[in-house]
Amino acid sequence: MLTVIPDLLDAAQVAALRATIDAADWIDGNATSGHQSALAKQNAQLPEDSEAARKGGAIVLDALAASPLFVAAALPLKVFPPLFNRYATGDGFGAHVDSAIRIRRGSDYRIRSDLSATLFLADPDSYDGGELVVQTQFGEQSVKLPAGQMVLYPASSLHHVAPVTRGVRVASFFWIQSMVRDSDARAMLFELDTAIQSVGARLGQGDAEIVRLTGVYHNLLRRWAEV
Known part of the structure; x- marks a missing residue:
């Protein structure tokens, strides 16, 4: 399941974030690649431990914490500190699957990667190509969003970034x-939560049936959650 989080960052936040990261020194994107990815990847990346990456990551993490849609869709336990990449003309990232376990360099911080996220930080009219292409059960889905919007997708998905043919694609990932953990259970919870919020907006959250359905949601979450 692909979930778009619209307007995670507003225009002012995007501008502030870009001012921070654009002025920094970038390195070869393969600094964080696994063996498979290194064979397919051509881009630039901010060093994980750079001041610009830390400042930019803090902006993204604050926005995630303030997004009910992100919380509902991801049910996050841990979020890997956001990274930043840049694809210039001719750059791309061939088909790959993200590593199951991500470890922050120089620390013992690690997570199981259930979901991958791409937050677009460049106006889509400013570059050609650069689409995120994710293989799903319904075939390939191509994603290229306005700056400030983000897409969530299963980290287990085969995906690639199409080569950029003009301009520069900048994103956080x-x-x-x-x-x-179970993606089907997570999708059902998200669908149930979305329906409860929609019907509750019409009937009122205090409606007896909404209260019962909310109880069902939390009991299912209690059954499936690992904390």
């Missing part, structure tokens, strides 16, 4: 360990 990271992984989430969910409280609910």
Whole structure:
């Protein structure tokens, strides 16, 4: 399941984030690649331990914590500190699957990557190509979002970034360990939560049936969650 988180960052936040990361020194994107990814990847990346990456990551993490849609869709237990990449003309990232366990360099911080996230930070009209292409049960889905919008997708998915043919694609990327490991269970919880919120907006959250359905949601979450 692909879930778009619209307007995670507003225009002012995107501008502030870009000002921070654009002025920094970038390195070869394979600094964080596994063996498979290194064979397919051509881009630039901010060093994980750079001041710009820390400042930019803090902006992204604050926005995630303030997004009910992200919390509902991901049910996050851990979020890997956001990273940042840049694809110039000719760069791309061939088909790959993200590593199951992500370890922050120089620390013992690690997560199981249940979900992958790409937060777009460049106006889509400013570059050609650069689409995130994810293989799903319904075939390939191509994603290219306005700056400030993010897409969540299963980290187990085969995916690639199409070569950039004009301009520069800039994004933040990271992984989430969910409280609910099973992707089907997580999708059902998200669908149930979305329906409860929609019907509750019409009937009122105090409606007796909404209260009962909310109880069902939390009892299912209690059954499936790992914390």
